[in-house]
Structure formats: structure tokens, C-alpha cells
Amino acid sequence: MKKLLFTLIALAFAAAPSTAQQPKLTIYTYESFVSEWGPGPKIEAAFEATCGCDIEWVGIADGVALLNRLKLEGKGTKADIVLGLDTNLTAEAAATGLFAPHDAATTPMTVPVSWSDPIFLPYDYGYFAVVYDTQVLKDPPKSLAELVDGDPNQKIVIQDPRSSTPGLGLLLWMKAVYGDKAAEAWTKLKPRILTVTPGWSEAYGLFTKGEAPMVLSYTTSPAYHMVAENTERYQAASFSEGHYLQVEVAGRIADSPNAELAKKFLAFMLTPGFQDTIPENNWMFPAAATSTPLPEAFGKLVQPVKTLLFSPEEVAGKRREWIDEWLAAMAR
């Protein structure tokens, strides 16, 4: 019975026709990057048209799971490229010793911070932002301070920094603005928080259902509603202290047998063939020039007055302590 089952499974999930002659480039990434509406399929087509190779995506739940997978696989990993970590994870990722320098020219790069990481190369970025419903909230907070001190009846849904990237983003944002007073600020903000969800999807779902007029998301979120739904109802609030940045990066595995191909892919990453897919498929800002101007909606988005970002080393070293501080402040 088991054997039959196994055979059935093997048959049902047998890989697509193999292209054994061509070299295969295995890229680990997060799942939504390679979903049918993500950038993955288009990038694959564009790169395969020039490289004479075959890209094999391995979609893993999210950036954190991606890193854990690498830690578990160690030297035996099948990945040639890992795409989808962010700067909160790169210090830990580099510490695994699995990665090699990207060796790519960073001149085309347009990320809003100076970039000196020799290992990881950005491919897109975005800012965390409080997105609000203009039909409910006429007077959105203009700063993190206004959010913290504002009317506790105007609720916000946030994500848990223990399980979600935006959740960690807000934690770092608060830390960047309030420093040692972050715990106090969290205690003040607490009555405004409707609930803390495990992931972005739950929070955004509650927000669009009308449970709260604000949600923690990205400055690019309104672009989706403008482009795909043709509505300006949901907008990001511009905060005077600046916005915390998320930079998504890729890196290549040192022991990869396809090192040259991997380098080629990283270089390709900063060309329009890759970058063109980012705005309307990943709903982030491209990290280099695109062949056409950004969609009109992107021009209407909040432009942060200041970019906030901790160094990867600082995040790696303090994350646990800061999360404990958050827990203590929030669970009181």
C-alpha cells in the first residue's frame, strides 16, 4: 500500500521534462516570489533567453525559513543562489560561511543607502509604513509620535516581530526613533493596537475587512490598490521621523559548481530584464534602473523624508534583546 502510494506521489509530482544538457541554476527564494503572479516566472524567461541555462526555483515559505533551511543543509545545500533575505538576516547568513562575494558592479544600484556589503547584493527595497483607510481616517498620524500618542479608539493592526518581517520592521523602526525609550513608547502605543497577527496576510485581511483603519505595511501597498483595483482609498501615512527601510538581497553559494553562472545571474539582477518585473509583481521599489519609467501610481507614493536602517550586525546582535523588551512592554 505504502509503496503504491509512494509511486503515485512520485508520478504525480514528477519533475518537468529535464533539460539535462543545459547547466542548471538552483535558486532558493521565498514562495511568493515564484508564485504565478510573482516576478519569478518572468525573470526565469528573461534570464534563460540569454544564459543557455535552466533555472530551478525552490520556493520556501519566507526569508527566515530560507535562512534556516541553509543552516540545516550547510555545505550540502543544493542552492547556487539564495534570493530573498533582507538586511535583518544578512549578518546571520554571512556567519554561516556558505556565501561568496557577489563580485558584481554596484554602480547601477539605486537603493537609498550606501551599500558596502561584499557578499549580498540588493534587488529591491521598500519602506515600512502605516497604511490607512481614507474613508475612515480623515486625519492620519503624521509621525510615529502621533501614532504612539494618538486617539486609542483609532486602532492599528500590527504583526508579531517573533514571526513576521514587517513586525520586526516596526520593532526596529520604533527602536531607531525612540532608542532607550522604545519600551515606554510601546506601552503608550499598546491601547491603539487592535491585535498582533502572526503574519502580514492576517493583518492586511483584518484591515481591508474594516476591523481597524490602520495597518502596518509598506509605502508601496497603495500602489497595488491603485494599479490593480483602481482605487486610492488606501494610502500610506508619511511619518516625519522617517521610515524604516527593508532591502531584499541575494547572494551566491561559495561551493556552487555553477559559480560563473551564479555570478552572471547576480549581474543580471541589476539589469532591466530583472528589475522591470519588480514594481508590479513584487510591489517593491526596484534596486536599479528599469527599461520604462515606474508606473504612475509609484509616483504618488510617500517619499520618506529620512531613511532609517540599522546595520545587519546590530540587528543580529540585539534582535533577541529588543524582542524581549517588546514582549515585556506589550504583555504587561
Next chain:
Amino acid sequence: MRLSASLSFSLILVAIGAGLVPVIAIGFGQGYELSRLFDAYFFRVVTFTIVQATLSTVFSVLFAIPVARTLARRQFPGRGLVLRLFALPLALPAIVAILGIVEIYGRSGWLSRLTALELDIYGLAGILIAHVFFNMPLAARMMLVRLDQIAPESFRLSAQLGFGAGAFWRFIEWPAIRETLPGIASLVFLLCAASFATVLTLGGGPQATTLEVAIYQALRYDFDPARASLLSMAQLALCVPLVALTAAAAGRLQHAPALRAKARRFATDTAFSRLADGGILAVALAFVFLPLIALVLAGIGAPFAWSAIAGAMITSLFLAGGAMLLSLLLAWPLANAAARGSPLLTRLLSTAALLAFIVPPAVLATGWFVLALKAGDPPHLAPLLVIVMNALMALPFGLSVLTPAVSQSAARHDRLCAGLGLSGFARLRLIDLPVLARPLGLAAALSFAISLGDLTAITLFGSQDLTTLPALVYRQMGSYRLDAAAGSALVLAVFSTAIIAMAERWR
């Protein structure tokens, strides 16, 4: 039978060991520090886990009792559909059910709009509503199986002795329900203790944190297998005594009457009891069905991503079907062994079946993954692991339905079958399948529903090439496509109902 039971038993232990041992081993590499485990955070998490799971269990079971009693007493048009739909909450991924619940009880939900109040359920109230929504129908159905087995003579006797509704409850219905309580309560408690997304989303903040969340954090976010395995041990230490205790209580009650066809009832019927039953039924149906109706309404006008849905449906059918089969294959010999073995054996087996339920899936998945790597990462393992994990998670449900039914059948048919030399497949086909069709159908439906609604195993092992319906819903939600997600969720609900109805029709 003894051999296959040992096989099934060992398979479960191996599966759990394969999950736990590698994680513990990595933990040793990192070093264990007990002081880091038993901090204030830990004790707060443990306290909260126990409090919310206990309250959820009490409310679910207390609500289920009158509902089961009413469903057993009353025949009404659509009763069969109601029973089948009662298995549906189990088949819904937490997030889908939560959005349905919020649509009813949320700040901008139907109830808030109807009463012009801004209800705030975020906190313990929301967790309890969601947990009762998930578990009350399950508990009611499991009680109903037992109530349906009351001997026809009991009805006649009670009619002759002039039992009113009160005496009938006291001497017939309550003793039958009481027998089922230890099993149902421990199952519901474990389900609620292991709750993750529900607790976080509706809990209002990190004060609502279960051990399961802490383990997930330790393993996935901190990559701290040492802490994760210590926390898992704490979870085991917390749950196993409870399970053993309830199993002991269940072992003492071994006097169920013979399996029979449904008996004719002579319940004394007054206008008041009709009204009361109608009221109970109305409340129960509203509670279970309103969130489901909200789901349907949200999904009905949605843009359906048919090609993605079709693919996910096939994958779901395949994985959930496989998990259901495997789960029944594991449960059947265990139920048979428990039915014929000593009370101690029964206790041991039912505890083992729940083990897989107590060890957090994230831990199991990590351990299995490490072993798979050691074995050279064989291809196409992911679907198999999803099936195994779902089968293990569904096992306690199947077992708790099957064991009492099998032990009754055993008491009735064993000697006859032995005398006729009827055993093995022939006995299965001629005796057990027909006699046990109802409990088997329910066990199959429950296992299928659990597996179909799973978002845990599929998140741990799934990929862009292995997408089930819940995974599709979650992915659509994760890329702003909330409309499409509502549509996919509706398809999932309709699909689950159809499959459950089919599984239960088989008899």
C-alpha cells in the same frame, strides 16, 4: 492484529522520534541552558496556554452537550446536511475561519452593525469564540455517535417507566455523554493548546502566547533548537499527564451497549421541550453557520483564479486523501488492539496516538528535514512528509471515533467470527466494514477534513509546485489578492463539504 498494531504503534513512535531526536541533537551541539528556559516569559506562556485551552475546552464541551442532545432527539429537514457541515470548521484553515468570525463579531461585523455597538473581541473573548467555533461542532458530532448507540430497549424501558425529559437525561443521555467526555475534552484541550494563528490573530497581543508560538519562535526565528526542544519537552510534560489521566478515566467506562441500528425514540414531547430544543438548535446553527455564510458571501462575487484553484484542488485531494488513508490504516489496528487489550494497553495506545499531536509540527518538520538531508535528500519526499504529518495529526480524531465502536463490535462478533474461522480480509469485508460503516465514515470524514484544512504541514514542506487549497488561499492573501483568496476559500469550503458528505454516505 496484534502484529499490525505493533507496527502501527512503532511507526508513530518512529515518526515522532525522527522529528524530536535530530532537533535535540542539534540542541546539544548548541548547548543547553535550563536557566534560559524557565524565565518569567516561559511561565507566563505556560499559564496562558493552560488557561485559554481549559476555558476553550469547557465552553466547547458545555455548548456541545445540549446541541448533541437536541440533534439526537430531533429529526428535521436538512439534519443530514447540518451534521456534515459540522465537520466543516475543522477543514477550514484558521485564517479563513477567523475572517469569517470577524465578519460576524468584529468591530465592523454584522453583530456590531446590528446592535450599533463596537464589539471588541480581540483578547480572550476572540480566542474562545474561535476555539468554540472550531471544536463545538466536533465535540457535538462525537457525542452524537454515542447517543445514536443507545439501545432501543432503553427507550422502551424509559417510556414504560414514565421517564420525563429530566429522568431520561439523568439515566440515559447523560451517562452516555459522560462516557465520551474524557476523550473529547482531552482532544479539544490539545487542539486549543496547540493553537497558533488563532491565538495570535485574535489574542490582541503577545500576552496571548501559547507554548506552540514560543516553540515556533525558538525554532524558526531564533534558530535555537536547544530552546525549541526544551519547550517541546515542557509541552509534552504538560499534555501527556492530562492525556494519560483522561485515558484512565475512559478506560474505567467500558460498558457500552451493542452496536445497533438507530432506535426509535419515545421522548416525552412537550411544547416547552420543543421550544427549548428549537432554541438550542437555532443558537448552535447561527453560531456555526453565520461565519460560514459570511465566507460564502465574501467569496461568491470574487474573481476565481480557476487554473490555480483546479491545480490546488487536485493536490489537496491527493494529499488529504493520502493522509486520510494512512491515518485510517494506522488507526484501524490500534483501535482493534485497544478494543481487545487490557485497559493499560488502551491507555498506552491512545496516549501514543496523541503524541504526534503534542510535539509541535515545526519540530517534527525540522527533524524530518535533517534526516532527509542525511539520506541524500531523496526527491519527491515533500508530498509524502505532508501526508505523514497530516495523517498523524488526524490520527487522534479517527481513533477516538473508532475505538469505542470497534470494542463494541468486538464484544459482539469476536467469538462468532472465531467460531466461523472468519478473519483477516474476509472478516473486514463481511463484518467490520458493514457493521462499522458509520464510525468509519465519520473517522474518514474527520481525517480528511483535518488534512484538507491543514496549513501547517504544507507551509513547512510545500513549495510553488506543491500547493494545496489552503496554501493557495494564504498565498493569495499574502500578495494583496484578498478577493481571489475569498473565492478560493469558498471553493475550499464547498469542496470539503462535498468530500465529507461523500465519505459519510459510504456505509
Next chain:
Amino acid sequence: MIRLDHVTFHYEDLRMEFDVAVAKGEFLGIIGPSGSGKSTLLNLIAGFESPAAGHIFIANREVTASPPAKRPVTMIFQDNNSFAHLDVWTNVALGLSPSLKLDADQRALINSALAATGLEAYARRKPGELSGGERQRIAIARALVRDQPVLLLDEPFTALGPKLRQDMLDLVVALHKSRGLTTLMVSHHPEDARRAADRTAFIANGRILAIAPTAELFAAARDPEITEYLGL
């Protein structure tokens, strides 16, 4: 005492019709093939089934539409006569009061019924701890305390051994005589009827084919169906 006046009842394809009278103090044996309607006859009298047409009288009172509890009847089944989770004493006590509110006289009555059926040593035992014969004694003890004029027995001792069956039957006959009961007993064993019944009825295909004093019915089995059934 009991009269069924053209009582009809449909069970699946079988249309049953009973037209019979039983005198007060009479012990009527009922025999016949399986599925012929023997138990249905008792169920109709006890009120567990409702007739499609016809009238049922007990003690000169029409009970056709009365619920089981309103009929002056005690019925004993083949099994499941007791509640497994209640002890013997409580099982018997339920015959007096479903709420178990009992006065001293009633308690004494229960104890004497237990004594009369040889169960006094088992008063606090659960039925599951007793033998099959002892379990049926619970039902007889309950019938004693209920003290209804009509006793219906539906194959009560079929599962018992020959000696035990005879003993139990004798107990019932003694009870029948001492209390002046009107008793109807369905049995698979013609010798039960021979041993206890004043008259015996033979039922087949939902009809009473013959009813006569027991000795007469067995002696001159006129009807070929009866001969066939009895294996004469």
C-alpha cells in the same frame, strides 16, 4: 383484561392484523416463526408501536393512543433491561419513581422485591458484574415493585441455559399466580409455553393462526404450518 380489536400494523411489506382477547389472570404463551409479529403484538400492547387501525383495550379502558407509561403494563425484554451505570437497587427503584424520590415504604418494597428474586446480596453491584440470569432478575424485581396487572415477556430467558431457564420461568409463574397477573410471553421454546401457559397462540405472517389451551394446541396441531413449525 386485554382486547385487541382488529388492530392492524404495517412493518415493511408485512401487514399484520391482530384480533384477540386475553382474560384476567390468564397466562398466554405466544409462539411462531421469526419475524412473524410476536414481538410486535407485545409492543402494540405496551405502546411502543402505534396501530394503523383498530383499538386496544386493557382493563376495559381503551389505551390505543396512550403513551407506554400510562398503560398498566410491565414489559421485560430479552436484554438491556437495566441501566449499566446504575446499581441493581437503583435499577429496581426506577420502577417506582423516575426521580428516585422514595419513602420508607417504597424502600422496603424494593428490598423485598430484591429478596423475592434472590438479588439482595447484589443490591449495590452494577449489572455488568452479574450473570445473564441475575440481570433478568433485576427486570423481574422491577416488575414486582411496579405491580402492574399486565406482564409482557419478550423472549426473556432465551439466552439462558435450560436449568436456569426453567427456574426463571417458575419464578415468573409463581409471580403470575401470587399477584393474579395477566401475562403474555413470547418464546422460541415451545416447551416454555407448555410449562407455563394456560393458552398458547401461534402467530405466523402477522396473524394469529391458532389460539387454544396449550395442551390442546400442541396435541392436535391441526394447522400444517404449526406442525411444520413444531417439527411434529
